[in-house]
Amino acid sequence: MSSVEEVRLSLPHIELAAHLFGPEDGLPVIALHGWLDNANSFARLAPKLEGLRIIALDMAGHGHSGHRPLGAGYALWDYAHDVLQVAEQMGWKRFALLGHSMGAIVSVVLAGALPERVTHVALIDGVIPPTAAHDNTAERMGMALQAQLDLQEKRKPVYSTLDRAIEARMKGLVAVSREAAELLAQRGLMPVPGGYTWRTDSRLTLASPLRLTDEQAMSFVQRISCPAQLVVAADGMLAKHPELLERLPFSREQLPGGHHLHLNDESGAALVADCFNRFFAVP
Structure with a gap:
């Protein structure tokens, strides 16, 4: 495996950790992982x-x-702002986005909002955020506000051993392979009295107070002006929404595997890499 460099970025509003891959003179790419994952999502692919x-x-x-x-x-646009600040820090006027799941959604939001900044969009099993009809906006916001209040009483689970935490991640909302769970756990767990817990901010589990309508979400897709390639996992999330896929103007390739096909095993990572290497090589 080629070497990876661990870096910390002190942005004006927050400090972010990251992994750097590839030659210094390579095409600039910002890679964004999925919900509750971390940079190790790209440990096999990058x-x-x-x-x-x-x-x-x-x-x-x-x-x-x-x-x-x-x-x-x-919110998605807060992550988009983070990405722009990372680009400032790196001195990148223009850059590509590589996103999985929630990271893919943030990539679409940013590439649609500021199309002049983005050179390529490479997406893995994610496109637009979950949408909602506008008639239940007030009710949804009420539930989200109440959940914020209730979160103060909740405590994160503590696992007595690393192994138990890894097993819990394997069986999470989206199941992953043991190797994928181990990679995510490397960066995702921290020791606490009595064992280990996840480093992730508990607020990430809260429902979004505001969902876009379908028209609003698709406006980001339609405004993307750079080449875009979408990898659909055959057993993932997007394959269940063929009507959405048909409306997308992106190049699309369906590959075998689950939602984390780029991380679950080496063969899945190789298939995704082959697809994206062809995509990025087109002049």
């Missing part, structure tokens, strides 16, 4: 990508990165 200078972030509230201050939230 070394297989050619000619790219990849900075894989621990997004705010995840892995070794800082948590947002009390009273702040984790």
